[in-house]
Amino acid sequence: AQKITQTQPGMFVQEKEAVTLDCTYDTSDPSYGLFWYKQPSSGEMIFLIYQGSYDQQNATEGRYSLNFQKARKSANLVISASQLGDSAMYFCAMTGNTGRRALTFGSGTRLQVQP
Amino acid sequence: DVKVTQSSRYLVKRTGEKVFLECVQDMDHENMFWYRQDPGLGLRLIYFSYDVKMKEKGDIPEGYSVSREKKERFSLILESASTNQTSMYLCASKTPVRNTEAFFGQGTRLTVV
Numbered sequence: 001a002q003k004i005t006q007t008q009p010g011m012f013v014q015e016k017e018a019v020t021l022d023c024t025y026d027t028s029d030p031s032y033g034l035f036w037y038k039q040p041s042s043g044e045m046i047f048l049i050y051q052g053s054y055d056q057q058n059a060t061e062g063r064y065s066l067n068f069q070k071a072r073k074s075a076n077l078v079i080s081a082s083q084l085g086d087s088a089m090y091f092c093a094m095t096g097n098t099g100r101r102a103l104t105f106g107s108g109t110r111l112q113v114q115p
Numbered sequence: 116d117v118k119v120t121q122s123s124r125y126l127v128k129r130t131g132e133k134v135f136l137e138c139v140q141d142m143d144h145e146n147m148f149w150y151r152q153d154p155g156l157g158l159r160l161i162y163f164s165y166d167v168k169m170k171e172k173g174d175i176p177e178g179y180s181v182s183r184e185k186k187e188r189f190s191l192i193l194e195s196a197s198t199n200q201t202s203m204y205l206c207a208s209k210t211p212v213r214n215t216e217a218f219f220g221q222g223t224r225l226t227v228v
Contacts, residue, residue, distance in 0.1 A: 004157075006157075009155070031213075033213045033214055035216065035217075043203070043221060043222050044219065045205065045207075045219035047216040047217070047218075050214055050216065052214055091157060091158065093158075101146065101163070101165060101211065102146075102160050102163040102171075102173060103158075103160075103217055104160070105157045105158040105159075106157050107156055107157040108157050
């Protein structure tokens with residue numbers, strides 16, 4: 001079975017500062033993928049970044065980077081230079097290569113960026 | 116512009132009614148999913164379909180069924196709606212390739228009274 005744990009229900013960050021959102025996972029699949037999604041108050045789900053379990057380098061997409069530590073089973077999202085528009089719910093998710101092909105989501109972290 | 120469309124943004128239904136939530140995607144994706152989203156619980160998988168007429172139970176299938184007669188359409192059915200099924204329902208679609216993103220519909224907020 002796959003499990004995603006996000007232990008921070010809410011986070012505050014000052015505008016222009018960096019913030020790290022935590023995500024730990026558990027799976028028996030030897031090969032898997034990790035995703036981060038953003039959900040603004042409008043409700044849409046916006047894909048941010050992907051990391052494969054065999055990727056040698058940490059994924060980056062603009063101001064988003066994924067701090068992937070395989071031995072610790074963590075996949076933290078780092079947002080650099082926070083903007084007011086970054087205020088949203090953030091979900092970590094994973095999919096396995098065998099067994100479950102659906103995305104398993106964590107409970108989410110609500111990020112509020114303060115001016 | 117790729118799209119996943121859910122038939123209703125808001126629904127109010129009475130206890131005991133049979134409820135249909137419809138989802139259509141235009142990306143020719145094999146995989147389609149239904150999730151429900153509740154505060155503090157994140158997104159929980161109800162059912163998953165990996166092909167026409169093929170389905171798998173997710174983590175919380177009780178009280179729900181699904182139908183996928185055509186590749187582009189995935190329906191979620193509440194056989195007899197109950198108040199504990201009041202929630203936000205999200206449909207998503209994806210290719211089977213692991214490193215591709217899932218695309219989500221806008222969500223249906225269902226209230227059962």
